[in-house]
Amino acid sequence: MVDAADTLRKHGLPVTAQRVAILSAVHHHPHATADEVAEQVRSKLGSISRQSVYNALNVLTEHGIIRRIQPADSPARYEDRVGDNHHHLVCRSCGRTEDVCCATGHTPCLNASEEHGFAIDEAEVIYWGLCPSCRGGGHASRPHRHSHS
């Protein structure tokens, strides 16, 4: 595990306290939302502006240092783990997110039967279901819109 500041330097990015704290927060809280990252950073630095959080997360994402995932009905989430083609498993009820390795080896399903002339560069897979806690009691902590009446 490399140092956050080093990672930034390695990518030619100016090292600021905010960036370091943000990158570190993402590392220690995989799949955190921008808000959650902001909370974490505030507990370290005392304060940070919302815009700085978004700026940093965007810059880090553009440089491939972190990855952004945007499941339906959830704000964007960020993760450290880049470079390997893994997917996500999301709880419909509480939004809990887990990593899952690619079931069929590498770059699965990347052969869409019809390409419609598109230049496809990624196949994004999201598994939807209910996490253990939400299966049990049925006491959903976040009502979702997918319920079949």
Next chain:
Amino acid sequence: MVDAADTLRKHGLPVTAQRVAILSAVHHHPHATADEVAEQVRSKLGSISRQSVYNALNVLTEHGIIRRIQPADSPARYEDRVGDNHHHLVCRSCGRTEDVCCATGHTPCLNASEEHGFAIDEAEVIYWGLCPSCRGGGHASRPHRHSHS
């Protein structure tokens, strides 16, 4: 192709001019957003409230009459084609959306290697790429956030 009103009746839903127009709009404009649907409906009925559009789209979705898809960086889109396990191909630049049949038969990739105790009920696949028009000139009509500097 069944009549919109019949479809509503078949599902025990009250038939209103708005609902018929909305369902019809979705049928004739697959992958339209709520706003686009509203536009279509206005050109038929003269006017409709935003809330009615959302109400109808939600009701129709809950009854499985239409399906909602929510790709990253795009408002929700709706489509007529339900019941078959097909996926989507989305242009990173302009958001153009196409249907693609499931590459590997049916319910692909539904065997996540690690299930983390989740009860998985769906594997959602989105292929990302550039559509023919956006590949060519490079004149992106909607700047996206995935560009690698």
Next chain:
DNA sequence: TGGGGGCTTTGACAAAGTCCAAATCTGGAT
């Protein structure tokens, strides 16, 4: 003809981000 229930409308509200201009800081050169 009179009720009811469900739809529709209207308007306020909320979440998640972006835009912009001013103040501040970082990194490299002196």
Next chain:
DNA sequence: ATCCAGATTTGGACTTTGTCAAAGCCCCCA
């Protein structure tokens, strides 16, 4: 160690996409 240009951070207004809630309307049925 100091300075400067350019990049970053801030704060606040603003946008987009939806939802909530109250009130009105319409149609069906007795």
